[in-house]
Amino acid sequence: MESTSFLYKLRVEGVLDEELISPLEPVPVDDDTKALIEAFGEVTKKYPPKELDKLGAVPEEGLEMMRKAGFFGMTIPKEYGGAGLTFRSYLALVEQVAAKDIALALVSLAHLSIGLEGIILFGTKEQKERYLRPAASGEMIFAYALTEPDTGSDAQHINTSVTLSEDGGHYILNGRKTYITNGNYAGGYTVFAKVEGGKEGEMVALIVERGWEGVEVGADLDKMGIKASSTTPIKFDNVKVPVENLLGKEGEGFKIAMTILNYGRLAVASAGVGLMKRSIEDMRARASKRIQFGVPIIDFELIKEKIAKARVHSFAAESMVWATAGQLDRDPTANAAMETSHCKLYSTTKTWETLYDAQQVAGGSGYLATAPYERRLRDWRVATIFEGTTEIHSIYPALFAARAVSRELPKGKWEALKYLLLHAFRYPKEGSWPSHPALKRTLLTAKTLGRRFRFGFYYALMRHGKKLPMKEIYLRKLAWLSLGEFAIRTALIRAGKNPTREEIDLITYLREDAVAETSCLAADKREKLLHRLGK
CATH class of the missing domain: 1.20.140.10 (Butyryl-CoA Dehydrogenase, subunit A, domain 3)
Known part of the structure; x- marks a missing residue:
């Protein structure tokens, strides 16, 4: 059974389980983390952000400094030569290095956060042994290859494809990818492709090495910013990928x-x-x-x-x-x-x-x-833009919840309608309330935002049905209602039972901010105006 999260349980199941996100405390910065931050500072001293911006690439000496400091193995388990940082500890370090130079930081961040994360999460023991060790040392930097010239946000309909060889030993990979971060720094790629002749949306995830015949990495693209980060197109021409390099199972790629x-x-x-x-x-x-x-x-x-x-x-x-x-x-x-x-x-x-x-x-x-x-x-x-555009994330949460709810709907028009009406007015009871009056009002606002989301969401399912994905103005408002509640709840949990004066002020301002974000022109009225003004 698929594991659920705090918002999944709240939005889809109607269960408020704050234990899933409690407690929220700062991650202690240990000596190893301090050493990594200091080492990154040394790289930025030798190669200042302005200089790297002009160069448009990180020199090999700079990459070697990052390798020696351990920047390419931060989240890789210790048994494979990495530092074995928890994800929260890693993100605390990301805060620090991104503030110094995000373009330089992106080399290791893209490698760890997306490039090889699939191997850590879904790789076999043999795959981990073969690829995580050189990845941890920086000998083999990784990239994540999903985006294509004709498919960006619509990732489930990529054109890059695979067919199984007659002997069953290889996948034959063909297609093009673009805007691949780390493209020319990488020696390995996590590549996604559709299964030729398979069901619509059926994909595979493959580990592909740059040195294999048929892998062609293009020149770095000239960009507006993050110029030191390598961003390239990649072409795959009848690349033979051993079936042992399949991540997970066939069909699980998406x-x-x-x-x-x-x-x-x-x-x-x-x-x-x-x-x-x-x-x-x-x-x-x-x-x-x-x-x-x-x-x-x-x-x-x-x-x-x-x-x-x-x-x-x-x-x-x-x-x-x-x-x-x-x-x-x-x-x-x-x-x-x-x-x-x-x-x-x-x-x-x-x-x-x-x-x-x-x-x-x-x-x-x-x-x-x-x-x-x-x-x-x-x-x-x-x-x-990358990792999902602002526009996609403005509509995605409600659509994600809609797909989950649709799987729970009973068969039959009236039974489904009854189910939606029942859940539209169901909202979980609060466990405990803050003692400070301002924080009580803030929690009440969070509950109000949550109720508005829930009623609006189920109302939209009943009214629009399969046409809901096209109601983007409405979906955006739902996203900010959900986001507002989530932001307030996490901030209150972080503040705890004895909040400081600063935390009370920050959360009170956040309450006003969340209300302002969701108090706009009615979505239906805005949609009608857009049809006339947006041409």
Whole structure:
């Protein structure tokens, strides 16, 4: 039976189980983690972000420094030569290194979070022995190859295909991939392909080595940002892949791909948290020193607002990441797609806002290429595109829940309608309430958001049925209702029974933020206007 997560149980089963995401406490930073952070700092000293941005690649000496420091084996189990970090410990480190230089950090992050995660989660003992050891040392860097020229978000309908050889010993792989992060750094790829002649959407996940005949990696693509990261197209021309390199079972490729992306989304979200925290420091420093009209600009409310919002957003994003990563540490294949989608959507969009605000606070000097702001904005822009676009994550959670609910619907039109009506008004009772009045009001808001999601979700299933995927404005509102509740609940759990004054203030502001995000023009009215104005 497939393992469920906090939001799956809440949205699909109507069960509130906060034990799945409790407690939420900071991960202790041990000496090994400190050493990794310091080692990354040494690489950025030798190859500053601005220099790597101009070079457009990480020199081999820089990659070797990362190898020696152990950056390519952080999450790989110790038995295969890695550091064996828990996922939460790894994400805490991601925060730190992304704040220094996300383009450089992405080399190891793409390798670990998505490139070889499939081998860790689904690989056989033989596959792990063969590939994880060279991966841990950095001898063989990995990449994740799913996206194609004609299929991005619609990953279930890729064109790259495999056929089984006559002797049954190999898969014959043909097709093209594109926008592959680590493309030219990698020596191995986790490749996804449809099964030729199989059912629609039936896919396989394969471990493919770069040195095999028929694997052709293109030149690095010229990008807006993250220029030091290698991004390439890849062509597979009758590549013979041993059947021993199949991950999981034939037909499980799509499920494996989506499970891996849970880890990639959280890594991106954590990188965003790190950049938001760095931006808060920059805004405070700049605003404290910059004098206008006889006072530091940090005394002005519109500057305070930018800093306050960044603090709230980083706190909320980090709380959701902690809760979700904790579930994956306990159950690595937990069905946490809704949580990771919320984390990715919230962190990437709020980080973009924060980076924009940091540049605003810097004023004219922030517009100069000598300052870090324009590079950070260029580097971060892709975060709202890869690992699922902002638009996809604005509709995905409700559609994910809809597919799960559809599997539970009884047969028969009236029986199904009765089931939907019954569940539309079912909402679990609260376990305990905070003692502080402001936090009580905040929890009440979370419950209200949850009820609004539940009624709106089941109403949409009854009204739109199979046409629901096309009701994107409505789905987006459902996503932010769900996200708002999740953000508040994780923040309250993090604060615990004895919250600090700072935590109370942050959560109170988060409540106002969540209400504002979901108090917009009615979805139906907005949809009608879009049909007239969006042409």
